[in-house]
Every structure is written in structure tokens, then in C-alpha cells.
Amino acid sequence: MIPESGSPHGGDDGTPPQGFVRPSLPTLFLAIVPPLFMGISDQTIVSTALPSIIQSLGGFDRMALVVIAYLAAVTVSAPLYGRLGDALGRRRMMCVALCMAVVGSAFCSLSVSFEMLVASRFLQGLGGGGLIGLAQALLGQYVGPRARAKYQGYLATIAMVASTFGPVAGGLITGHFGWRWIFALNIPLGILAFVLVMRLPPRQTPREKIAFDYPGFLLFAGFVATALTIIETVKRGAAVHSTLFLLVAIAGAILMLLVLRERRAAEPLFPGDLLGRPSIFFSMLLAMCHGGLYVSLLTFIPIYFALGHGVPPRELGLLMLPVTLGIGSGAFVTGKLINRTGRTTLYPAISLSLASALLFLASVGIETLSPWQASIYFAIVCLLLGSVMGVVQITVQTEAGIKRLGIATASVVLSRSLGAASGTAFAGLALALTLDLPAGASATSADISAEMLQPGFHNVFRLLGCIAAAGAAMAFLIPRRRI
Structure with a gap:
């Protein structure tokens, strides 16, 4: 049995309610680790398979949509799973997400x-939006506050392994078996996870009344969908087309309605009282910049290796290994520095400034490096990016306080996912606008030469350099600089 277990439905001192059943530690971890692993690896495993996908199905100028569709679905569904899990039971909602x-x-x-x-991929993301958050919530449901920190460390290690595993496994599986198998392997893993989750004790307390901002949720989903449609419309060369102006007007109207709704909602999707605090507001913007940077790099670096240097899928995974290890190593070093010095925002402010300089340098001469030299170069960039999310989490959680810990943490996840989706979309736009593709939207990798790619990737790295610079500015603007 798990020591120090508690439940959010128990007493104020963390004691569980009458009849509360505690699973054993192996039962709990066997239930939450597979969904957590699926949710994190699904965000990155497709990156090294993208060259093979576009060779098979076409759509080079829209390839970022394979990543964006998943991220957009995660962004809009994550808060819904969180609230429904509180009201209807997290085990039940985890089963829905897995299905x-x-x-x-x-x-x-x-x-x-x-x-x-x-x-x-959008449907897959609607499930993925619940896997990570509900896994964390189930841990908090069954493990008391004093033991929770230790077990959260275990989950953080699993998350880093899954993030590293994704691109490497994607390249190896695609090279040996084909890109379809990176999705097919999720089926037995998901079924196994479903069986293990069902072994957890059922909910012991009555259902709560659901107080969720559904109008705000629908408006937010509509705004995200419209914004992504605008980017795709621009890609197709409709920069001055009447359809584009109509879409911009619709997006503006939805955004205005969303702001008005959030000001009046009793349980707003975006907690205005928290966002009104400068440390939290700038931390959310920093999380958005980080999401856009990291996911864009994991998406487009394999494309650069495959089409710019002709690297086969089997080698892509190995080339991405230093890149994915870089961000984990950066997070580890930053955590040690924070623990020793108490300083927080200093590290992302300096690191993102350096990352910005490296990305701008990449925009003028990255093609002179061999694939392995470029891999080490981008590993250094990701090492610097590893300084961000730990600082964001610590700052936001400290500012929000223990009573608002859940909603503050969920807001960070939402900000990062939104940044990842929008950053990847704009990076895809920067690449597509510089390519003189054959007529039609079904261009394959065979239609693209390395010479055609160079100007596009120069623009991608310039854009990411600007995002890194914006992130550094957000870190400098956070008032809370120590813990």
C-alpha cells in the first residue's frame, strides 16, 4: 500500500474519506506510466517519420499539419479532461482518453x-490531451503531499526518457518497418494501459457538479482552429484574397467574445486573477516561446537532415539523440543551479539569449556543417532551452500558492501547447513561402532539392531566433527572480 496517501475528496488535513481504497505502489505506477509515456512520445515520435510520410502521401508544403493537428487537439482538450476528471473521476476519464x-x-x-x-492525428490528440495531465492527477489523488514530490521526480525522469525515445524510435521504426508502424504500435500499448488503469480502485465519492466554462472552451477552440486556417490560407498564396480577410475578421470577433466571456465566467478557462500577476503573466509567455522553439526544432531538424543531406530514416533517429538529450541535460543542470543559488529567471534569460544568437548563426551557414556537426550544434541549442520549463513551473507555482496549484499548473501546460502549435505553424509557413513547389498541394520529397530548401530553412532559423529573443525578454521581465 502507498504510504501517506490522501485524496482531494478527504479532509482538509489530507486524510482520505471514509472507505477510500489505496492501490499498491506497483499498481499505481503500472497504471500511470504507459499513458504518460504515450502522451509525451506521441508529440515527438512523428518528427523523424515526416520525410517518409510526405514521400508516401505528399503534402510537403503542409507537412507541419501532422504535428500541429495533434498539438492543437491537446491544447483544446487538456483543460476539459482536467475538469471532467475532477467531477466524474480521473480513472474514468483516463479510460476515455486512452480509447x-x-x-x-x-x-x-x-x-x-x-x-x-x-x-x-487530431483525433489522436483529443485522447492525448488527457493522458499526461490525468496521469499526474492520479498520482496526486492517491499519494499524499509529503511523498508526492519524490514520486513526481520519478515521473519527470520517465517524461525525459519518453521525450528522448520519440524521435529516435520514430526514425528506427520507420527505417525498418515503415512509418505506419509508429502509430500501429500505440494500439497494443494503449490496450495494455487501459487494462492497468482499470485495476485502480474506483471512485469512492459522489460525482461533483461540473463547473466548467464550456462557452469559453468552444470559443477558444474556434479561435485556435480559425488561426491555423489563416496560416494555411497564407501558405496557399492567398495573402490578399477576400477569404483571408474574412477569416481574420472571424478570428478577431471570436477573440473579442472570448475575452468578454472570460471576464464574466465564474470558472474561467483562463484565470484572470492569476494572469494579472506579472510573474505569472510573463512566465506564461515564456512557456509559449519555449513550446514554439522546442517542438519546431524537433519537427524541422529531421526534415533538414533528410532532405538537405539525404539522411535515411534509420540514421535520423541517431542524429536526433543528442538533440533530445540536450534539453533533458539542460533541465537537470538548471535544477541543480536553482537548488544551490536560489536564482531562477537568470538562467533562461541568459540561455535563451545565447540560443537566439546560435539560431541566427544557423540561418546564415548551417549548410556548411555535416549532419553530425549540425546535430551537436542543435544539441547545444536544446541544452540552453532546457533551462526554461523548470523555472516557469517553480515561478508560477510559488506565485499561485498551494490553493491554486492545480489551475496554475494546467495554465502552464495550456500556454506551452498553444505556443508549440502556433510556433510550428509559423515555422512551416516560413519554409513553405520560400519554396517554388510544383502545382498542387501533393508535392513529395522527390520534388524538393537541397538548393530549394536552403532559403526556407534560413527563414525558419531566423524566426526561431526571434522567438528565442522574445523568450529571453520575457524572462528578464519576470519580477520574481529567486525562491
């Missing part, structure tokens, strides 16, 4: 067109 993720993965592996793959 959607498995069904989405099955459709991804069976996709016969680029459009079907994007739609299937």
Missing part, C-alpha cells in the same frame, strides 16, 4: 491520404 488515442492511432496507421492522416 480516443488508440482509435486515432489506428486511423493514422491506415491513412491513405494526407488529409486523412491530419484528421486522424
